[in-house]
Amino acid sequence: xxxxxxxxxxxxxxxxxxxxxxxxxxxxxxxxxxxxxxxxxxxxxxxxxxxxxxxxxxxxxxxxxxxxxxxxxxxxxxxxxxxxxxxxxxxxxxxxxxxxxxxxxxxxxxxxxxxxxxxxxxxxxxxxxxxxxxxxxxxxxxxxxxxxxxxxxxxxxxxxxxxxxxxxxxxxxxxxxxxxxxxxxxxxxxxxxxxxxxxxxxxxxxxxxxxxxxxxxxxxxxxxxxxxxxxxxxxxxxxxxxxxxxxx
Numbered sequence: 001x002x003x004x005x006x007x008x009x010x011x012x013x014x015x016x017x018x019x020x021x022x023x024x025x026x027x028x029x030x031x032x033x034x035x036x037x038x039x040x041x042x043x044x045x046x047x048x049x050x051x052x053x054x055x056x057x058x059x060x061x062x063x064x065x066x067x068x069x070x071x072x073x074x075x076x077x078x079x080x081x082x083x084x085x086x087x088x089x090x091x092x093x094x095x096x097x098x099x100x101x102x103x104x105x106x107x108x109x110x111x112x113x114x115x116x117x118x119x120x121x122x123x124x125x126x127x128x129x130x131x132x133x134x135x136x137x138x139x140x141x142x143x144x145x146x147x148x149x150x151x152x153x154x155x156x157x158x159x160x161x162x163x164x165x166x167x168x169x170x171x172x173x174x175x176x177x178x179x180x181x182x183x184x185x186x187x188x189x190x191x192x193x194x195x196x197x198x199x200x201x202x203x204x205x206x207x208x209x210x211x212x213x214x215x216x217x218x219x220x221x222x223x224x225x226x227x228x229x230x231x232x233x234x235x236x237x238x239x240x241x242x243x244x245x246x247x248x
Contacts, residue, residue: 016044023049038089045096055097059188060105086165086178088185090205094229102188102198110190113160120163123174127248131162137247147239150200154207154236155243157187184209206233207240214241 012033019029035041045053060068065081091100118132127134138155147155161182166174184205187193193201206229213225226234 016047019044020048023051034084035091036084036088038091038095041091042095052098053096054099055091055101057091057100057102057188058105059102059185061108061189064106085185086181088181090184090188090202090209092202092206092229094233100198100202102201104189104194106189107191107194108186108189110157110160110186110192113163113186114157117160117163120166122162123166123168123172125173129247131159134247135159138243141243141246142239145239145242147243148236150203150207151236151239151243153187153193153204154211154240157190157204158183158208158211158240158244160186180209180212203233207237210237211240211244 015031015033019031022029031044062081062085066078069075069081091097093100114132114135116132117135118130120131122129122131122134129137135156135158138158139152142152142155159176159179161179161184162176164182165176165179167177168174187205187208188201193204196204210225210229213222217225229237
C-alpha cells in the first residue's frame with residue numbers, strides 16, 4: 001500500500017543518513033539490505049563520502065530462500081520472494097563499486113534447464129523455435145560471427161529464465177515478463193560457470209539482464225544506458241541483440 005511504501009522509504013532515508021554519517025566519522029559500515037535495484041544503489045553510492053565501496057552478492061536458489069524463511073519468525077509469502085528475483089538487477093562496477101564478490105549458497109545445473117527448454121514452445125507469434133532452439137541458434141550465430149566467449153555464453157543463456165516466467169494472455173499468447181532478470185539470476189547460480197572470474201560472471205549476467213532493453217527503451221533511453229555501461233558493454237550488448245534477432 002502507499003502507506004507501507006512511505007514507511008519503507010522513511011526507514012531507508014534514516015538508514016542512508018546513518019551510513020553516511022558513520023563513514024564521515026571514519027567508521028566502517030556494513031549496509032545489509034536486499035539492494036536489488038540498480039538506481040537506488042547508484043543513488044546511495046553517489047551520496048557517500050570518499051571511501052572504498054565493496055559489494056558482496058549473496059545468491060541462493062528460490063527453493064533455498066523459501067526453505068530458510070521457514071526458520072524465521074517473520075515470514076513473507078513465497079510470491080514475494082519470487083517477485084524479488086524477477087526484480088533483481090546485477091550489481092556492476094559502472095555503478096561505482098571498487099570491489100564486487102559473489103557468494104553462492106547453492107547452485108543449479110543449468111545444462112538441465114537448457115535441455116528442458118528444448119521442449120518448451122514459445123507459444124508466441126514472434127518466435128518459431130522452442131526456447132532451447134532459439135538459444136542454440138543464438139549461440140551458433142555468435143560462434144559464426146566469432147564474438148568473444150562472454151557474448152557467446154550470453155547468447156546461449158539469455159532466455160533461460162523464460163522457463164519460469166511463461167504466462168498466457170486471454171488470447172492464448174505467451175508472454176515472459178522479467179525473464180531477463182530471472183535469466184541473469186539463474187546464470188549466476190549455474191554450477192557450470194562458477195569457476196569463471198567474478199568479473200566475467202557479472203559481465204555475462206549484465207549482458208543477459210539488458211538484452212530486452214532494445215525492445216523496452218526508446219532511442220533516448222538506450223543512449224542513457226550506453227552512457228552508463230560504457231563502450232565495451234555497449235558493443236557486446238549490440239552483438240547479443242544481433243544474435244537474438246538472427247534466431248527468431
